[in-house]
Amino acid sequence: MENLRKQYVRGTILLEALLASAVFAFIVTLLLGQIHQSRQTENDLLKKEEVLRVANMALQTKQSHLTINGIEVRVKKSQQGIQIYHGKELIVGVQGK
16 A cells, blocks of 8 residues: 555656646747747847948938948939838838928
């Protein structure tokens, strides 16, 4: 009878350890997923910031086309205002009165 109790206690401890490991693995997986998502978001923001910096340089140097670090920016000026494009995407558009 005592031998059966020892096996029951060992089995319970093993089950608790297994459950704790599963909970820990779940928490670590969630944490790593959030870190990856945060890094991806930061990467996207840095790319957008770099595009805006190149656009600013193009305006300051009064160039209609500027490529730096593989980032191509076009500036279109007209009587209505200024449009700045990165590829086909309009980044900034300013219209006058």
